[in-house]
């Protein structure tokens with residue numbers, strides 16, 4: 001396997017790394033202490049700079065104004081952008097829009113693409129993905145309570161969702177709802193595009209998560225769909241294909257998430273080493289002279305490299321066999337990287353002592369917000385049991 005990075009990608013990565021260091025990391029303190037909404041004008045300026053550098057929407061199709069990088073190229077971009085919490089947003093490749101763009105591009109009608117996909121890729125509007133429910137297990141979404149019933153030329157949607165990330169200020173949601181209750185479990189649900197100004201779309205609140213309710217893109221909403229009506233043309237793909245559509249985008253999306261987490265590992269590791277070298281702990285001695293800190297540094301370096309190689313290998317396998325053929329590796333990469341990130345951030349925070357707990361560095365934000373990585377996109381335990389079942393089949 002060849003790990004050489006092409007000259008084109010080296011240039012792109014250098015430009016991105018420089019931009020992250022000079023333009024975004026200095027803004028981080030503000031993002032930690034102010035509401036995301038108040039940062040929007042400043043972030044719009046940075047987005048414009050990214051457009052001018054022709055680095056906008058790196059992973060999205062060229063025909064709509066993106067750069068059209070392939071999955072592995074964008075994996076490297078995602079690693080570089082992951083070093084800061086606002087990297088993906090400023091470069092126009094943030095979740096949940098990135099996933100919605102992927103499925104609209106693959107399954108949207110011409111009309112849906114014109115109305116939603118173009119403006120989304122160009123950053124004129126935002127979107128959200130509304131699947132997880134308050135009363136039902138997200139880990140087994142075939143047990144879904146939300147329904148969409150045909151009434152003439154419309155769907156009428158009723159249900160109670162939460163963790164609809166970035167719904168605050170979004171133009172539309174892609175909602176997962178049961179349309180075919182009598183079909184086989186994985187053919188009961190459909191994806192439907194629901195404009196957030198549709199009658200019956202009720203944004204109840206931004207849920208407080210680890211002490212922050214957040215705002216705008218940086219938030220997670222509770223949504224009540226109460227006889228919410230949308231035209232039947234808002235169905236995405238076929239009726240009953242909701243889970244199949246969700247499956248089809250899991251491969252590349254997971255690789256990009258995992259590489260974002262590797263970016264967080266790299267930044268935290270860098271901060272840990274710098275702090276260890278500069279923190280004088282006794283006369284003539286810094287933290288870096290202590291064996292236990294040296295062991296953490298060596299272990300973190302090795303663990304980050306292990307996780308990174310697993311993610312890159314998984315990406316390579318997806319390219320060879322498709323997401324279905326790389327299912328085991330996708331699950332392994334997901335839980336390994338999420339746990340590696342948690343461990344690396346925790347050690348970096350520990351090396352910073354009291355400073356690590358403050359909002360004077362980014363570590364406390366990484367520590368609190370990124371804990372969710374072990375829950376969303378499939379909890380650790382779900383991925384582990386899927387890997388084990390896959391392995392045990394051959395015994």
Ligand SMILES: Cc1cc2nc3c(=O)[nH]c(=O)nc-3n(C[C@H](O)[C@H](O)[C@H](O)COP(=O)(O)OP(=O)(O)OC[C@H]3O[C@@H](n4cnc5c(N)ncnc54)[C@H](O)[C@@H]3O)c2cc1C
Pocket residue numbers: 096129130131132133136137138139140162163164165166220372375376377378379380381382385
């Ligand atoms: C920050 C954040 C952002 C999110 N964004 C979105 C979003 O944009 N859109 C959206 O629809 N959802 C989103 N989610 C929701 C997420 O997908 C769900 O939380 C996740 O699928 C788990 O579902 P649940 O919370 O209902 O937990 P449950 O399904 O109730 O599971 C609880 C726990 O039980 C354990 N468990 C579950 N199944 C098994 C099993 N088979 N074997 C052993 N143990 C098991 C796991 O430890 C799991 O964490 C987000 C969640 C978070 C935290």
